[in-house]
Amino acid sequence: EAQVTQNPRYLITVTGKKLTVTCSQNMNHEYMSWYRQDPGLGLRQIYYSMNVEVTDKGDVPEGYKVSRKEKRNFPLILESPSPNQTSLYFCASSFEGRQPQHFGDGTRLSIL
Amino acid sequence: SQQGEEDPQALSIQEGENATMNCSYKTSINNLQWYRQNSGRGLVHLILIRSNEREKHSGRLRVTLDTSKKSSSLLITASRAADTASYFCATDGSGSGNTGKLIFGQGTTLQVKP
DSSP, rough: OOOEEEEEEEEOOOTTTTTTEEEEEEOOOSEEEEEEEEETTTTEEEEEEEEEEEEEEOHHHHHHOOOOSSSSSOOEEEEEEOGGGGEEEEEESSSSSSSOOOOOOOOOEEOO | OOOOOOOOOOEETTTTTEEEEEEEESSSSEEEEEEOOOOOOOOEEEEEETTTTTTEETTEEEEEETTTTTTTEEOOOOOOOGGGGEEEEEEETTTTOOOOOEEEEEOOEEEEOO
């Protein structure tokens, strides 16, 4: 089954404790992206990757890191999480950027 | 500011009625997409309409695009309770190359009452 898998689905943690949200897709997509969804602000792109070893900033990259060492994986790293990063995060993938994107089920992060 | 803005923000109808949601955007586009999000889940792609298309159908969905007005509408006919969800339009700026930067509106929350 074609899917984008995010882990964990839920996480409550404390300020400053490094965390990684994993994202994996099994569709051989070249393009992958991270979004955060906040009430009243909609979905905003954090980082995207057009291929292995190619990543670039989206609209709200501050406080986040990503890497794309393999085509299928695109982890999101919060080196020193802060409460303003409490949000619902989505990973998405597609064959190329403008094509319909497949979304994971989301990761709800709470940073205390 | 958001590229795509949906209207209305919330819509409540009875099962069997039609639901119409509108999306306005600011810059020229290559395509416009509509997505659905069920509560607590990821977005699911519904339909893509290219800038040179005016109307597109998929099952009970009908999407129109008016590039002169920079607007699109999504019509769901004969709605069902299972259509209850949030609906988002997403646009790509035609000057953005192929960065895939989709800009999402804030969505329309549709409730279909049985």
